[in-house]
């Protein structure tokens with residue numbers, strides 16, 4: 334179908350964008366890459382009075398990789414982050430996850446920040462932000478700029494701690510400590526589809542190659558990404574126990590694609606695979 | 619709103635409402651009906667065009683958002699003298715189409731794929747076309763055509 338009619342604003346600078354978003358309030362929607370919003374409009378599942386198109390706002394298409402981590406601006410497309418060697422060197426989990434997001438043509442338009450704000454429970458990037466304990470920088474006319482940590486940002490399915498007046502201006506993915514490896518494993522019906530279940534893992538080794546810390550975040554099996562610390566289990570060398578702990582923590586649901594029990598099973602298998610790969614990479618790091 | 623794009627090397631404009639999808643702008647306002655529309659929610663890929671050289675879903679892009687930019691559609695893939703591009707010739711040669719509905723999207727996606735990676739592996743080819751659906755061919759001949767196009771491009775350059 335076709336999108337319903339809407340008013341349109343296309344600000345050119347951040348200050349104007351914040352003023353536009355505040356002016357339209359609850360009745361408005363920010364348009365970034367449009368790869369989630371436009372399907373909703375086409376299917377008439379959303380009908381905002383006004384669309385604030387941020388594609389022309391100067392200074393939002395930034396990507397900086399420094400010793401602390403990777404900061405991704407609101408207009409930086411997923412494909413650009415996926416291809417960036419600088420970003421991959423500082424935070425390899427970004428590229429590992431982005432390869433699993435949709436298809437190249439969709440990643441050419443879709444933004445990293447848009448995916449975080451959209452907060453689909455099955456999306457990869459919210460799990461990445463959660464497992465890394467990253468943050469989203471919000472800005473509004475009333476409250477100025479502030480950073481919201483991932484554990485406070487994702488509040489429910491398609492719900493985040495951003496008000497109708499807020500523009501998410503960037504997201505920050507912290508760098509890895511030394512001797513740390515990451516991995517993202519998922520199962521989807523077809524390559525590029527939303528995952529039935531996915532697991533992001535981060536494993537840090539000690540200098541003697543014993544395990545210091547192991548953490549996973551699960552996608553597709555709860556209202557928000559579910560982060561589980563499995564240092565005790567993985568430290569004892571027992572990945573099956575780690576998988577068991579994670580399986581107990583998730584809240585999968587039935588839908589047309591897969592049953593809850595199958596999703597729970599997948600999460601166990603994916604946890605073991607992701608931990609094994611992340612540990613190998615940590616040992617090589 | 620007046621939207622002006624450079625489409626297949628020619629500047630074209632039309633006055634359209636903000637909700638006009640790029641796919642409809644091309645098809646209805648500019649009468650370039652080579653770009654096909656299957657699902658209008660990003661899944662089938664037959665509306666794929668090149669925006670400043672990169673493949674995008676024209677059904678998930680508003681024309682106003684890309685005002686001033688450059689678009690290549692299937693009508694712009696052949697040479698100016700009408701000779702088909704290597705990708706187009708390979709698709710014809712390998713029987714990579716039956717009804718042809720999906721073909722414009724595949725041609726645009728594969729043109730960009732081979733430009734970025736002139737010698738893709740079998741896996742890269744399959745991954746590269748995984749965002750385009752075909753109801754007729756069963757994909758085997760499309761995969762063959764992508765490899766054949768890579769050979770043609772290598773021979774001719």
Ligand SMILES: Cc1cc2nc3c(=O)[nH]c(=O)nc-3n(C[C@H](O)[C@H](O)[C@H](O)COP(=O)(O)OP(=O)(O)OC[C@H]3O[C@@H](n4cnc5c(N)ncnc54)[C@H](O)[C@@H]3O)c2cc1C
Nearest residue numbers: 363365366367368369370435443444447448456501527660
């Ligand atoms: C066929 C298909 C398959 C897909 N598969 C996957 C997949 O496997 N995994 C996955 O994670 N995603 C998938 N996606 C979604 C894709 O990753 C989107 O690009 C992403 O979810 C949204 O990013 P966007 O920039 O396109 O945001 P938009 O669609 O522009 O916006 C999405 C929402 O976020 C809000 N928003 C966006 N940016 C901001 C901002 N800066 N400040 C405030 N609000 C903002 C919008 O108002 C809107 O509500 C798929 C999409 C399609 C069409």
Ligand code: FES
Nearest residue numbers: 656657658663677
């Ligand atoms: S019509 Fe655009 S992806 Fe199907």
Ligand code: FES
Nearest residue numbers: 716718752753754
């Ligand atoms: S040739 Fe008919 S859909 Fe592909």
